[in-house]
Amino acid sequence: MPSTLRVGFAGTPDFAADILAALLASQHQVVCVFTQPDRPAGRGRKPQASPVKQLAERHQLPLYQPLTLRDEESRAPLAAATLDVLVVAAYGLILPTEVLELPRFGALNVHASLLPRWRGAAPIQRAIEHGDSESGVTIMQMDEGLDTGDMLLKKSVPIDATTTGGSLHDALAAAGAEAIVTALDEIAAQQQKIAGTAQPQQGVSYAAKLSKAEALLDFSGTASNLALRVRAFNPWPVCWAYAGNSTLRVWEASAEPSSDTAAPGTVLSADSNGIVVACAEGALRITRAQLPGTKPLSVKELLASPKRAEVLPQGSTLNAQEAH
Structure with missing residues (x-):
């Protein structure tokens, strides 16, 4: 025995x-x-x-x-x-x-x-x-x-x-x-x-121990590094960025090449395929996100929701550095 x-x-x-x-x-x-x-x-x-x-x-x-x-x-x-x-x-x-x-x-x-x-x-x-x-x-x-x-x-x-x-x-x-x-x-x-x-x-x-503060996305970094952080911090503390007067929690995202010279944080496009944000190197395509008062949604669902107005249109900025 x-x-x-x-x-x-x-x-x-x-x-x-x-x-x-x-x-x-x-x-x-x-x-x-x-x-x-x-x-x-x-x-x-x-x-x-x-x-x-x-x-x-x-x-x-x-x-x-x-x-x-x-x-x-x-x-x-x-x-x-x-x-x-x-x-x-x-x-x-x-x-x-x-x-x-x-x-x-x-x-x-x-x-x-x-x-x-x-x-x-x-x-x-x-x-x-x-x-x-x-x-x-x-x-x-x-x-x-x-x-x-x-x-x-x-x-x-x-x-x-x-x-x-x-x-x-x-x-x-x-x-x-x-x-x-x-x-x-x-x-x-x-x-x-x-x-x-x-x-x-x-x-x-x-x-090091995780903190909510470090989950704030800084688009002056590379898209590949930000995509890794989005995956790492799902389901906690969840990456996020400022979206106008609101906050956008980012649950899923991927990095992709970009030749656009827009300033980091600029929304290059926002459609059913994702919200594409310019980074210092490459672009971050956000495919699943959450606004205050909603559950995590695919970007397609998010753009069709009553909260759509809070998602920045093309040419606007998700600014991780802005003081709120």
Whole structure:
């Protein structure tokens, strides 16, 4: 009969909930769950339970939401759980050495990149934004550094011209779920830590946290770079630009060559095939967008909607630099 590990889990968003679901479906026993405290969300700013909390409550798992794990009192449930291993996925809190040393086989992190590339908070989106041809997940033995621990297992996922932040998130969550169960099965079979590989010093990059402000499109850049950002920031924070006195959220767009010498931000055409905007190099063809009070629509639908008047006609300007 396969050995069963006593597993603690720490995570917060949807990505982490997918990992937790895989652990619950495995041969191993999830004995406690840690997640971030409820945060205000939505228009009403009401406290909202994280996806991990919702899943843990459905399975009636012991659940903890400390503000920190740096004091002995907050770590007490982990110490009492007599863990074989702690699995961490997008938790959002720094784990001190005292936590990492509690489980018999240490703490494993499910990180959504091929380390050492894209250490940090937003590896999924940064990979697309920078034109990477592949991403993946790394199962890492955690240490005190920021995603610096030894690598135990990697699983690659391709990025193509249709990949968005949302689709890559889902693919990596599935890959991470499979990979962490494989790693735990191997630990259980050997009853010891898996021998890891140290991360190379070459190729290290950092994935800074996303902000809404950086999703503002700057047409003085290249169309190809803007198209990458549109894909990377879908479904959050979603790229946008000023459209007259309104804002246009851009959900889908592609880059194309252009010999037009119009100033960056100039609308070159707006028809059922898209809104074509001049950039410093090339043009950005926006094919799916959203105005305030509408859902995301194809440009054909948007131009046929009552909100059409807010979409700038040919010769007008989408100006990311204008003060509003």
